[in-house]
Structures are given as C-alpha cells and as structure tokens.
Amino acid sequence: MRPLARWSLVAVSLVALLGVVRAEKVCYFSQEPDRRQNGRLRWVLPGSKSDHCRCTSIWPGPLYTKPLQRSQEPFYTDTPIFTSDQEEIHHFFECHDPCSPNPCQNGGTCSQYGESFLCQCAPGFEGNNCDNKPLDCAALHSHGIRQSGVYTIYPSMYPDGLEVYCDMKPGYPYGWIVFQRRLDGSVNFTHNWSQYMDGFGNLTGEFWLGNEKLRQLTSKHKWLLQINLTFDDQINGANFISYRWPFRIEGDNYTLLEGSIGRSPLPLSQTPRPFSTYDKDNDGEDHLNCAALTRGGWWFDQCESPQDSWGNLNGEYFLPENSTDGNYFGIRWPEGESFAVVRSSEMKLRRFHPYDCLSLFNIGITTSGVYTIYSSQYSGSLEVYCDMDAKDGGWNVFQRRFNGSVNFNRNWAEYRDGFGDLTGEFWLGNEKLRQLTSVNEWLLQIDLTFDHQIHKTYRWLFRVEGDNYALFINGSTGDSPLPSSQTPRPFSTYDKDNDGEDHLNCAALTRGGWWFGQCESPQDSWSNLNGEYFLPENSTNSTDLEYRGIRWVDGRNVSVVLGVEMKLHRFRPYDCYTLYNHGIRQSGVYTIYPRKYPDGLEVYCDMDATLGGWTLFQRRFNGSVNFTRNWTEYQDGFGDLTGEFWLGNEKLRQLTSDWRWRLQIDLKDHTGKHKTFHAEHFRIEGNDYKLTFDESVRSNPLPPHLSGRSFSTYDMDNDEDTNANCAAELKGGWWLDTCNGTSGAPYGLNGEYQQGPNDRGITSDGWAGHRIVKSEMKLRRSWS
Known part of the structure; x- marks a missing residue:
C-alpha cells in the first residue's frame, strides 16, 4: 500500500x-x-x-x-x-460488512443495521442470531407457524431435537404437543411396557408419543393437559367435548400427577397414579390386571369400577366387523350408570405459566382450589387459593375467616409472610400482596356473611405499596362501611403501630393487624376484618355471649360477621363502562386500558349519570381553566380531570376508533335548568379530528350539520367560513361550520366563559337565551 x-x-x-x-x-x-x-x-x-x-x-x-x-x-x-x-x-x-459471514443461524436472513446487523429468523427460531431453537409447539406458533403438522422441537432434555405433532388450530391458548391420537382403530394399543415407554404409531395418524418423552417434557415448567373427545353420533349426537387440567409425569413408573380437578367423567380425578400395561401391573387392584382387561396401557386405580375400567382412552377400539357388539364403533366411555362410545380422542400438552387465578380460569380451569401461580413480580412460584365460583371467576383469595380456628392476633413478620392454611382460615401475606399488585390494576372484593345468613359484597380498585404495606383503594361500590375508604393507610400490628392515633394502638386494641385510621372512631375500631373472632365459649365478658364472630360497623349499628373472604382479581378495564359493570359505582379518576393505550390512560368516570359508566372528555363549571388554546393543546388535552378540562382530541380519536360510542352532552344554565343532547355512533377521525355521528337519533339530537365538521382552533382554521376564523372569534376550539351558529345546536361549548355578575357562563346558540354555567361531554360504549 x-x-x-x-x-x-x-x-x-x-x-x-x-x-x-x-x-x-x-x-x-x-x-x-x-x-x-x-x-x-x-x-x-x-x-x-x-x-x-x-x-x-x-x-x-x-x-x-x-x-x-x-x-x-x-x-x-x-x-x-x-x-x-x-x-x-x-x-x-475499519469498514466491514456485518453480514459476512452470515451471523444468522438456522437459515436466518441477515440485513445491515448501522454498523451492526438484524436477523430475520426462519419460522420457529428466535434470538439475536436465530440460535434459540423452539422449545415446543407454542414457541413455533409465536414465530408465525400456523399449520398443524409434524415439527422438530428442542426442549432442554432433547438438544438434538424431538419430532412431535403440533396442533396449531385457532383457539386460545395456541400451540399444543399432541401425545395421543385415536381416529379409527387402525393402530393396536394393546402394547407392552417398553412400547408405551418408547412410543408407537405414526405422528400423522394414530399414535402414542411415549411415556419417557412425556416424563422428560413435563419435568420442567408447568404443563396443561387437554383431552378432546368426539362421541358416536348415534349415541351422543356427535358431541365434541374438551377437558383441561394441570399435568405432570414423574418417576420410573411414569406416575400421573395433578390430574382432573373439575367435573369430568375422566377417571384421573385422584392422583398420583402409576402407569400400567398388561406386562407391568401397577394398578390398585389385587386380583385383576386392568391393562390386560381393557387391552391398553393407562393410569388405573381399581378397574372393577366402571369409571376406571371403561374410561381408558388407550383401551380396545371396537370395530363392528370384528366384534359381537356391532351396534357401536369406538372406545367405551363411562357416562353415569351407562356408557357412551368415543369415536376419536386426542390428548395434548402445552407449557403453561399462569400469572394468577384469572389466567387459570381463562384457559378452562373452573374448579376452586389451591394452585401454583407464577407472578412476574414474585420470584419463583406462589401457592394461592383460587375462587373460580365468584362472579367473573379467577379470584386470588388472600384472607378467609369462618370459624375463629386461626388466631389473627399476629406480629408484623407473620402478617408480612402470611399464616394459616389456604384451604381453611388464613392471611396470604402483605409482601405477596405488594408484589402481586405492583403491576396491572386489581379489583378487591370482600364477601361478608352476617349472623342471620345475610350476605354482602363490596368492591374497590386495590393496591398495596411500600415498606409499610400502605393500602390504596378507589371506587367503592357506594354503600360500603369499610373504614379504609380514605387512603393511603399503612398496615399496623400490635408490634408496629402505624395508625393515626397518638395514644392508642389500634391493632393491639382490636387484636389483629389492619389498615387503620383512628380507632377511637367506632367505624375504625370495630371494622377490622382481622380483629378478634369472638367465640362465646371462650369469652369472659357476659355481653359477648350473645354473638359469635367479628364485630362490624354498619352505619351506626354493630353487626356480627360470621364469615369473610377478601380476594383480588387482575383487572384491565377497557373503559368506564367496564368498571361500572364490575361493581365500581363511585365517580372519579381511574386508569383504563383501551386497545390503543396498553400502558393505561387516566380518565374521569361518571358513574352517576343515567346508565352509568361514562368517560368524560370535557367539563366546565366555573371558568377557572382557559379554553382559548392552540391546536397542540387541544390535541394533547389540558386542565385537571377533577376540575375543568379537555381530555384531548388524539385520545378521542384513539378511543372512538374501536367499538361504537354514544355521546351525551349535559348542560346547566344560570337558573338551574338542565338540558341534554345525544348522538349515536360518535366518532373522531383523521388528522383534522373530524366529528361524525348517526343523524337519526330522535331524542334531543345534535343537529346533523355538525357531522363531518373538522376541529378548528385559532391557529388551525378548518371551518367553512372563508371570511373569518370562527375559533378565534369563539375564543375556543370546536367543530365549526360558520361563525353564525345554528339554533338548536350546542354550539361552541369551549368558547369564552364570562365572569360578569349578570352574564356568567358560556353563550351558545344551542340553547338560545340561556347562560350555560356547566357543561359536561361524555362517552359510553354502545351496542346499537
């Protein structure tokens, strides 16, 4: 050189x-x-x-x-x-081609990205270099594979790959590993231990994947079993039935754990059960070999029971031409005192890490009980009691009391870590509550049973924060006597006094940890649901002999709570209407999660207006906020959601881009008279935030000329008047036609709010002769 x-x-x-x-x-x-x-x-x-x-x-x-x-x-x-x-x-x-040699493995395509590279991975692979092979069928589905068929997966115990049949058919959750299929009896399932261990048949037809593969696959992570059955059309109307359970295979006998926990005729409801074949009898019978009797390997208990003997999905597949039972074709299946005939069966697995009880409920686990969940905010796994029977299903129970068998007069460390038995009386633990509620929105439900078998339910939005496990709640159902309606409130125990009293320890006084205010108030002192559970036989106070349970304030009266359950439900309300439907009846500021705002959007919800669940986007009542704003300010929104405000045109556009929406405008004049306007199919669209709505509403409709109008501000003149800037004259942004207005329309509700003694308020042609002192514009999802 x-x-x-x-x-x-x-x-x-x-x-x-x-x-x-x-x-x-x-x-x-x-x-x-x-x-x-x-x-x-x-x-x-x-x-x-x-x-x-x-x-x-x-x-x-x-x-x-x-x-x-x-x-x-x-x-x-x-x-x-x-x-x-x-x-x-x-x-x-030092110039170089980052794609030479190709850093993308497994058939990935490289493209230069600045001085580095990006890999477009082949279906089923991921990672910066496409070097992460698919662990299972769900991983393949997440990378765009939508065709069911035979694929190679790479779980950690099979580094060289394992061929499986992946069911990619639509239906959440996606990507199942099929390990058994029977269609027509073409494959003999009367096989020995070794054959069931290794697997047999053809992955595209009838087959058994193999017990050893099942054990290896389910040795890590949590797995969900799904069984699909199609019954004989002459007996059961060609019914297709699907069952789901948590599932795991362990040990040298390929023992089934975590079997059926719901209502099902499947004979796997009591586990563990070892696998049995005709040459290796592991069933619960002393004098029978269930696998030999039913001609197929299975997880048996006692095969003299029809539930066990005929519920073997690997049992004999009866073919009319080869059987004296020519009236049916398939596998015998127990159904009460009789049996049905299964024409086809498919058993499949999917890796599953439930975030909470709602995750379990959403995939078909509908039986209340103790489950393991894997919250992203909680290191490792967490056992919880899931209430699947309460309205909406999938509740995480964190407190239960019903007989006073567990002492709730505990210290700070015990309340932090939790105590009791998840199947009985217990407190889950403040640290777990803090971890669980640190992400997403959570709905608290309190179910109370009073001494006359009267039941009450209350709901709030709920969160626990900080080292003192402070309670934050919002949106009481209205008539709640819960003393913690004013939050935040730190948690208190007898050995860590965080209450609002200077001279009293509320936790010591009520004999239980709680979120206290001032316990000299009966509302605070007796409404502790972790307080003493009075048992007449143990009471030394003669006045206490009349009742058994927890003292509870209801208005000015003291009631007795026999049973209480406090539970949480992960909750991402789409809008104010969703909150209303879940029992939140208190108007106020809430976080909603419409599709275009996955991280949440704060709005004011009007729960008191007719029908409830309205999302406010404009409010004026005293002129404290200047509405003479430019285009950007109207686009982004301004003001205070608890006072006067404009939510923002961009938010309106995003909100109304999904679903159908009803607009309601509520006006009040200087004499106290009220007027309401309605519009159906309200929508804001385009870069000019054009207003459109259905013009066919009969009751107090908006005038049709407003539909199709673009939004205008003093610095962005989109009106139809070529001789004037109507927004500048109005002194506020609006969907403007001409500057003269039209009688009958709520015209210019963002205009100047005058403060004169005789002309206070907004002048609008929409309500001629009236000074509007208060206006509210609100949206609600509509199905009309």
Whole structure:
C-alpha cells in the first residue's frame, strides 16, 4: 500500500463488500484543536463512521483555530492517509460488512443495521442470531407457524431435537404437543411396557408419543393437559367435548400427577397414579390386571369400577366387523350408570405459566382450589387459593375467616409472610400482596356473611405499596362501611403501630393487624376484618355471649360477621363502562386500558349519570381553566380531570376508533335548568379530528350539520367560513361550520366563559337565551 502526498487530491471509486458500486461521495477532513489534549491541532474525521465507509474520495478540509461546538465529541486522528488504494481506505476506517459471514443461524436472513446487523429468523427460531431453537409447539406458533403438522422441537432434555405433532388450530391458548391420537382403530394399543415407554404409531395418524418423552417434557415448567373427545353420533349426537387440567409425569413408573380437578367423567380425578400395561401391573387392584382387561396401557386405580375400567382412552377400539357388539364403533366411555362410545380422542400438552387465578380460569380451569401461580413480580412460584365460583371467576383469595380456628392476633413478620392454611382460615401475606399488585390494576372484593345468613359484597380498585404495606383503594361500590375508604393507610400490628392515633394502638386494641385510621372512631375500631373472632365459649365478658364472630360497623349499628373472604382479581378495564359493570359505582379518576393505550390512560368516570359508566372528555363549571388554546393543546388535552378540562382530541380519536360510542352532552344554565343532547355512533377521525355521528337519533339530537365538521382552533382554521376564523372569534376550539351558529345546536361549548355578575357562563346558540354555567361531554360504549 502506498501513501500519497499529504495534500494530494485523489478521487477513488470504492466497491462495497456486498459487491454494489457506491455513488460518488467526497469526504473532507478538517483540523481543529483537541480540547482533551491541551488544544493540540488534530485531524477530524468527517461525519459518522457509517459515512466514512461510504467515502469514495477523501480530501483535506478547513482549518479551525478553536474547537467547534458539537453535540458529541468527534473522532480525531493524527495521520489521515489520502490514497487511491481502496483496501487502505477500508482498513483505515475499519469498514466491514456485518453480514459476512452470515451471523444468522438456522437459515436466518441477515440485513445491515448501522454498523451492526438484524436477523430475520426462519419460522420457529428466535434470538439475536436465530440460535434459540423452539422449545415446543407454542414457541413455533409465536414465530408465525400456523399449520398443524409434524415439527422438530428442542426442549432442554432433547438438544438434538424431538419430532412431535403440533396442533396449531385457532383457539386460545395456541400451540399444543399432541401425545395421543385415536381416529379409527387402525393402530393396536394393546402394547407392552417398553412400547408405551418408547412410543408407537405414526405422528400423522394414530399414535402414542411415549411415556419417557412425556416424563422428560413435563419435568420442567408447568404443563396443561387437554383431552378432546368426539362421541358416536348415534349415541351422543356427535358431541365434541374438551377437558383441561394441570399435568405432570414423574418417576420410573411414569406416575400421573395433578390430574382432573373439575367435573369430568375422566377417571384421573385422584392422583398420583402409576402407569400400567398388561406386562407391568401397577394398578390398585389385587386380583385383576386392568391393562390386560381393557387391552391398553393407562393410569388405573381399581378397574372393577366402571369409571376406571371403561374410561381408558388407550383401551380396545371396537370395530363392528370384528366384534359381537356391532351396534357401536369406538372406545367405551363411562357416562353415569351407562356408557357412551368415543369415536376419536386426542390428548395434548402445552407449557403453561399462569400469572394468577384469572389466567387459570381463562384457559378452562373452573374448579376452586389451591394452585401454583407464577407472578412476574414474585420470584419463583406462589401457592394461592383460587375462587373460580365468584362472579367473573379467577379470584386470588388472600384472607378467609369462618370459624375463629386461626388466631389473627399476629406480629408484623407473620402478617408480612402470611399464616394459616389456604384451604381453611388464613392471611396470604402483605409482601405477596405488594408484589402481586405492583403491576396491572386489581379489583378487591370482600364477601361478608352476617349472623342471620345475610350476605354482602363490596368492591374497590386495590393496591398495596411500600415498606409499610400502605393500602390504596378507589371506587367503592357506594354503600360500603369499610373504614379504609380514605387512603393511603399503612398496615399496623400490635408490634408496629402505624395508625393515626397518638395514644392508642389500634391493632393491639382490636387484636389483629389492619389498615387503620383512628380507632377511637367506632367505624375504625370495630371494622377490622382481622380483629378478634369472638367465640362465646371462650369469652369472659357476659355481653359477648350473645354473638359469635367479628364485630362490624354498619352505619351506626354493630353487626356480627360470621364469615369473610377478601380476594383480588387482575383487572384491565377497557373503559368506564367496564368498571361500572364490575361493581365500581363511585365517580372519579381511574386508569383504563383501551386497545390503543396498553400502558393505561387516566380518565374521569361518571358513574352517576343515567346508565352509568361514562368517560368524560370535557367539563366546565366555573371558568377557572382557559379554553382559548392552540391546536397542540387541544390535541394533547389540558386542565385537571377533577376540575375543568379537555381530555384531548388524539385520545378521542384513539378511543372512538374501536367499538361504537354514544355521546351525551349535559348542560346547566344560570337558573338551574338542565338540558341534554345525544348522538349515536360518535366518532373522531383523521388528522383534522373530524366529528361524525348517526343523524337519526330522535331524542334531543345534535343537529346533523355538525357531522363531518373538522376541529378548528385559532391557529388551525378548518371551518367553512372563508371570511373569518370562527375559533378565534369563539375564543375556543370546536367543530365549526360558520361563525353564525345554528339554533338548536350546542354550539361552541369551549368558547369564552364570562365572569360578569349578570352574564356568567358560556353563550351558545344551542340553547338560545340561556347562560350555560356547566357543561359536561361524555362517552359510553354502545351496542346499537
């Protein structure tokens, strides 16, 4: 390589490593003092490093006596080489093709991304270099595989791959590993232990994947079993039935754990059960071999029971031409005192990490009981009691009392960690509550049973925060006597007094930890649901002999709670209507999660207006907020959701892009008279935030001329008046036609709010002769 003279002017044509001839690009070196080296004069490389790689000619540039003001330090060099040698320029700038050799494995496609690369992975693979192979069928589905069929998966115990049949049919959750299929009796399932261990049949037809593979697959993670059955059309009307359970295979006898827990005729309801074949009898019978009797391997208990003997889905498949029982075709299946006939069966697995009880409920686990969940905020797994029977299903129970068998007068550490038995009386633990409620919105439900078998249910939005496990709640169902309606409130125990009393320890007084205010108030002192559970036989106070349970304040009266259950439900309300439907009846500011706002959007919910569950987007009542705003401010929103405000045109557009919406405008004039306008199919669309609605509403409709109008502000004039700027005259943004207005329309509700003694409020042609002192504009989802 030969360097040229320092000031020689050389134009070179470079060919990129990808083989593409670059366009002519001349790069200039300048000189300036390097402040990091006491102002020593140095050469500055032009542009960014990606620019350097595209230089076709390198020329000397200007000389600066002072360092230039730059957003970041430049790249200095002492010996720039002006050369026509392509290789030397390449070497000097360290230009390279990041896609050569191809870093994307397993058939991935590489593309240059700045100085690095991006891999477009082949279906089923992931990772920066496509080196993460699919663990299972669910991983394949997440990478775009939608066709059911035979694929190779790479669970950790099968590094060289395992061939399985993946069921990718639509239906949540997706991506199942099929391990048994029977269709027509073409494959004999009367096999020995070794054959069931290794598997047999054809993955595209009838088969058993193999017990050893099942054990290896289910040895890590949680797995969900689904069984699909199609019954004989002459007996059961061609019914298709699906069952789901948590599932695991363990040990040398391939023992089934965590079998059926719901209402099902499947004989797997009591586990563990070892697997049995005709040559290895592990069933619960002393004098019978169930596998030999039913002609197929299975997890048996006692096969003299029809439930066990005929519920073997690997049992004999009866074919009319080969059987004296020519009236049916398939596998015998118990159904009460009789039996049905299964024409086809499919058993399949899917990896499953339930976040909470709602995750379990959503995939078909509908029996209340103790389950293991895997909250993203809780390290490891967590056992909880799931109430699947309460309205909406999938509740995480964190407190239960019903007979006083567990002492709730515990110290701080015990309330932090939890105590009791999940199947009896217990407190889950404050730390678990904090971890669980740290993400998403959570709905608290309290179910109370009073001494006359009267039941009451209350609901709030709920969160526990901080080292003192402070309670935050919002949105009481209305008539709640719960003392913690004013929050936040820290948790208190007899050994850690965080209540609002200076001279009393509320937890010690009521004999249980709770979120207290001031326990001198009967509302606070007796409404502790963790307080003493009075048992008449143990009471020394004669006045206590009349009742058994927990003292509870209901208004001015003290009632007795026999049973209480406190539970949480993960909750991402789509809008205010969703909150209302879940029992939240208190108007106020809430976080909703419409599709376009996955991280949440704060809105004011009006739960008191007719029908309830309205999302407010405008409120004015005293003129405290200036509505003479520019386009950007109306676009983003302004004001305070608890006072006067405009929610924002962009939020309105995003909200109304899904579903159908009803608009309601409530007005109040200076005399106290009220007027309401309605519009159906309300929608804001386009970059000009155009208003559209159905013009056929009969009761107090908006005038049809407003539909199709674009929003205008003083700095963005979209009105139809060519001679004036109507928003500037109105002193507020609106969907404007002309500046004259139209009688009968709520025109200009964002206009100037005057404060004169005789003309306070907003003037609107929509309510001629009335000074509007209060206006509210609100939305509610509609199904009309």
